[in-house]
Amino acid sequence: MGDIQITPSILNADFGSLAAEVARIPGADWIHVDVMDNHFVPNLTFGPTMVEALARSTDTPLDAHLMIEDADRNAPAYVEAGCASVTFHVEAAKAPVRLAREIRAAGARASMALKPATPIEPYEDLLAELDMLLIMTVEPGFGGQKFLDLCLPKIRRARALMDKHGVETWLQVDGGVSLETIERCAEAGADVFVAGSAVFSADDPDVMVAALRSRAREAG
Numbered sequence: 143m144g145d146i147q148i149t150p151s152i153l154n155a156d157f158g159s160l161a162a163e164v165a166r167i168p169g170a171d172w173i174h175v176d177v178m179d180n181h182f183v184p185n186l187t188f189g190p191t192m193v194e195a196l197a198r199s200t201d202t203p204l205d206a207h208l209m210i211e212d213a214d215r216n217a218p219a220y221v222e223a224g225c226a227s228v229t230f231h232v233e234a235a236k237a238p239v240r241l242a243r244e245i246r247a248a249g250a251r252a253s254m255a256l257k258p259a260t261p262i263e264p265y266e267d268l269l270a271e272l273d274m275l276l277i278m279t280v281e282p283g284f285g286g287q288k289f290l291d292l293c294l295p296k297i298r299r300a301r302a303l304m305d306k307h308g309v310e311t312w313l314q315v316d317g318g319v320s321l322e323t324i325e326r327c328a329e330a331g332a333d334v335f336v337a338g339s340a341v342f343s344a345d346d347p348d349v350m351v352a353a354l355r356s357r358a359r360e361a362g
């Protein structure tokens with residue numbers, strides 16, 4: 143298991159001042175950018191041009207979470223846009239192994255996401271191809287949703303499979319992560335934590351990043 147990392151999602155930040163919003167969280171390890179196409183999920187955010195502008199505005203690496211159809215064709219554009227980590231959904235990829243290799247070859251960390259009802263077991267042998275596995279803890283599409291405790295057993299099973307295969311793959315959780323729920327995720331074996339509304343609704347978002355980190359460290 144790697145060290146605890148906190149990756150605030152800008153989904154609930156002020157889209158009119160994203161550079162300023164990102165400057166409020168200098169303690170973040172990554173900035174999580176939720177790309178939604180209104181097809182894979184019923185919500186629409188932004189595309190590679192906007193992500194490229196954000197990448198130019200910060201030194202913090204970008205962690206793209208692509209909730210888009212036809213990931214095989216569309217994901218490489220986000221490496222070109224300057225994202226240091228690119229996550230595609232397995233439900234949207236026709237050839238996940240080829241896509242993960244393509245992302246790595248282009249110079250970014252390759253990551254694969256599972257929706258709450260998608261099991262990890264069919265993908266056990268893919269773990270070595272991935273730099274990170276994202277287990278969603280809400281149905282993707284919107285920020286501010288309630289954390290789904292039913293995802294915790296899958297986090298535990300994913301951690302056990304990573305240990306069994308001896309891989310260095312990071313285990314990220316995304317959705318409803320807060321001071322109240324982060325301990326459960328860390329105890330189950332997650333080491334990378336996305337938090338959107340918890341961070342951007344705090345009076346001082348950077349203090350919240352530090353608080354989330356210490357709570358996860360205590361529990362992990």
Ligand SMILES: O=C(CO)[C@H](O)[C@H](O)COP(=O)(O)O
Binds near residue numbers: 151153207286
């Ligand atoms: O991928 C996402 C939604 O599909 C977001 O990253 C996630 O929901 C973050 O927001 P919050 O912490 O408010 O749940």
Ligand SMILES: [Fe+2]
Binds near residue numbers: 151174176207316336
């Ligand atoms: Fe996300």
